[in-house]
Amino acid sequence: MAAVLRRGFRLVSFGSSQLLCGGCKHGRTSSLSICSTSSRNSSSSSSSSSSHVKVDLDGSTGIAVVKFQSSPVNSMSLDFLTELCISLEKLELDRSCRGVILTSALPKIFSAGLDITEMYGKNPEHYAEFWKSVQEIWLKVYGYSKIAIAAINGSSPAGGCLVSMACDYRIMADDPRYRIGLNEAQLGIVAPFWFKDTMVNTVGFRTTELSLQFGLMYSPSDALKIGLVDQVVPEENVLSTATETITKWLAIPDHAREISKSMMRKPMVDRLLASRESDIKNFVNFITKDSIQKSLGFYMNSLKQRKA
């Protein structure tokens, strides 16, 4: 929907030739090899895989399952974000796809959030490029013209929670070891306004205020209580429940659902679009501070020590 939103409410269909000049503009497309394992047309199913993302589109239902497969924890590196954005954009342009389910191919982890190594010990140009790709994935998922359901089959901190919240509906696996939330404060970093607004729009102001200040992470049952996820089901049923759920959404005429979604989400999309450059500058200024770099270094060490 980012494309639709940027053009107001005009509903347009695109040719695939526009793919690389569409929403994913951070200029890294040429370095990627996304290999299609079968050709795609409106009636057949297809599968494609890149190093971080696998896509299975069922042409008979119009449902695409997009699986994160970036070992060990699906952390969102620049390459991961770029591949995910391109995959989603391709599906958005594909008339045989009507909805996507985002899930993980790895056990126990939906996504560990942004790849901390992309924000640590690099130069300002790199941070700017990385942040642009984070903006891009949010714009793509939050403004997606098709239905997007998160099938959260593992922990989902920070950026993983953001991508889940940007979907239309969230189903989480009922495992008390899993956690979801915006835990940035725990790392000594601050979620930007569009992370905050996405959470406010999902769970309300007061819960967001507490969540952000404490960097709270919620168990699936607590996430359900505050409305951070919409359903909690046994892990083995997460994908089937997501498929049943998306089928209900598919019963609504596409144009009515899409315009309704746009009506709700366009103001937030526009707000980031209008301030992308200043948001990147803020991020770079913030992340290059010695104190912030120290916090991130400390946090990364603590992750490694916890493992050892």
Ligand SMILES: CCC/C=C/C(=O)SCCNC(=O)CCNC(=O)[C@H](O)C(C)(C)COP(=O)([O-])OP(=O)([O-])OC[C@H]1O[C@@H](n2cnc3c(N)ncnc32)[C@H](O)[C@@H]1OP(=O)([O-])[O-]
């Ligand atoms: C303004 C900015 C906004 C920021 C937004 C964000 O998203 S900030 C992000 C906020 N995200 C978080 O705070 C999540 C931090 N992560 C965790 O809490 C846990 O890793 C887990 C629960 C995701 C998985 O637990 P588990 O026991 O299954 O796995 P494990 O713990 O053993 O890790 C395996 C390996 O992966 C490594 N690695 C892990 N995460 C990241 C990462 N994000 N990045 C890079 N690397 C990461 C970890 O160091 C280890 O490396 P090693 O030693 O093999 O070289």
